[in-house]
Amino acid sequence: MHAVELIERKRNGGEIPAAELREFIAAYARDEVPDYQAAALLMAVWFRGLSASETFALTEAMVASGETVDLAAQLGRRVVDKHSTGGVGDKTTIAVGPVVAACGAPFGKMSGRGLGHTGGTLDKLESIPGFRVELSTEELVGQVREIGIAVAGQSADLVPADRKLYALRDVTATIDEVSLIAASIMSKKIAGGASALVLDVKVGEGAFMRTQEDARRLAEAMRGLGEEAGMDVVCLLTDMDQPLGQTVGNALEVREAYDTVAGGGPADFRELVVAAATQLLALSDLELDEDGARKRVTASLGDGSALAAYERWIRAQGGDPDPALLPRAAVVRRLPAPATGFVRGARAREVAAVAMALGAGRERKEDPIDHAVGVVCRAKHGDHVERGEPLAEIHARDEAAAESAAAALLSAYEIGDEPDPRPLVLDVIR
Ligand code: URA
Numbered sequence: 001m002h003a004v005e006l007i008e009r010k011r012n013g014g015e016i017p018a019a020e021l022r023e024f025i026a027a028y029a030r031d032e033v034p035d036y037q038a039a040a041l042l043m044a045v046w047f048r049g050l051s052a053s054e055t056f057a058l059t060e061a062m063v064a065s066g067e068t069v070d071l072a073a074q075l076g077r078r079v080v081d082k083h084s085t086g087g088v089g090d091k092t093t094i095a096v097g098p099v100v101a102a103c104g105a106p107f108g109k110m111s112g113r114g115l116g117h118t119g120g121t122l123d124k125l126e127s128i129p130g131f132r133v134e135l136s137t138e139e140l141v142g143q144v145r146e147i148g149i150a151v152a153g154q155s156a157d158l159v160p161a162d163r164k165l166y167a168l169r170d171v172t173a174t175i176d177e178v179s180l181i182a183a184s185i186m187s188k189k190i191a192g193g194a195s196a197l198v199l200d201v202k203v204g205e206g207a208f209m210r211t212q213e214d215a216r217r218l219a220e221a222m223r224g225l226g227e228e229a230g231m232d233v234v235c236l237l238t239d240m241d242q243p244l245g246q247t248v249g250n251a252l253e254v255r256e257a258y259d260t261v262a263g264g265g266p267a268d269f270r271e272l273v274v275a276a277a278t279q280l281l282a283l284s285d286l287e288l289d290e291d292g293a294r295k296r297v298t299a300s301l302g303d304g305s306a307l308a309a310y311e312r313w314i315r316a317q318g319g320d321p322d323p324a325l326l327p328r329a330a331v332v333r334r335l336p337a338p339a340t341g342f343v344r345g346a347r348a349r350e351v352a353a354v355a356m357a358l359g360a361g362r363e364r365k366e367d368p369i370d371h372a373v374g375v376v377c378r379a380k381h382g383d384h385v386e387r388g389e390p391l392a393e394i395h396a397r398d399e400a401a402a403e404s405a406a407a408a409l410l411s412a413y414e415i416g417d418e419p420d421p422r423p424l425v426l427d428v429i430r
Helices: 003-011 018-029 035-048 052-064 071-075 092-102 121-125 137-147 160-170 178-192 212-228 250-261 267-283 290-302 305-316 348-358 399-412
Strands: 080-084 107-111 149-153 196-203 232-239 331-336 341-346 374-376 390-396 413-416 425-429
Touching (some): 003 018, 018 160, 080 178, 080 267, 092 149, 092 290, 107 137, 121 149, 121 250, 137 305, 196 267, 212 232, 232 267, 250 374, 348 374
Antiparallel strands (some): 232 425, 331 390, 374 390
């Protein structure tokens, strides 16, 4: 394998033979290919893309760079997993996991920390007092066997090539390329050992994929990779023009997930939880069709069983599930609507930037997080507000932080005369 020839071939729009691509990635993971050559290849891929077989070779090579886990074999059951391509206010795993477990399907998941402007599930879970995200694979499997659910941080030994390549993509403007995103996500899912996967592909100004067309391409690429690896994949295309649910910020999001598994929660978040859990159950070994799965999911939200599963899960990982114990911000400031009308936008990226500035996210990976702070979007797309009514709430460390967040948050909102309804689930790709 000659790295320069391989880069040149991709730069000129050619196809890289699978064996050579696998060798390049393996050598990069072993530090035998320098960052500058890997960066040049990434940029060539950004401009030229990868064919389906190149994308599969890249995925395979990344999976082979580290350990793999066969959860299904260890549990002796089909294991379902979910993954979101990253959104603002996306606390779906925290609610979907207990719902799926309550309905009788095992839910064992490895999650990540925040990427860019989107928060990570682990950061959110760590706002629960005592909650432990570091579980060994044995602990994860044991807990799923015992109580049906475990969510842990991804082991450093799983797909180390993606960890290295992702860090390089992050600093070379090569994150947002469909085949690279598809290979990055699917290598982790394949190495993690699930039998079936529901992918929540976010679309909109707060997502990696800004248009439905791009999101569909990403969904198809990931589904194809899953199929090649023997995994059933269903993709939901969901709106990410505005934050999901009302809350953006770690403890606030856990509270919202708690409210939802307890049978309440905002309508859009509940809709997504039901949609994702329904697809997961339909892919599980419970032999339910979609209709039966939806009925069981809805029942678990109404009869207290999803809440009981949540409480068992949080306790099993050392946490206290009582939402009254979640950290609270010192200052809560209401943001009144500046005019009467319909909310026509609460731009996700801008809301995320406000939450970030309040301290809810990280600029650099070593930055600390303030779990208590964030934003609550009381009014969302399509809602009617009267002038002076609460549009949003700012949860801040102090008055000065709340003050500077207020103007920025107001400019994330758009209020108009006409409603502009938009569905949350844009498509389901099977
Ligand atoms: N999430 C990932 O894990 N990888 C990407 O490339 C993008 C989002």
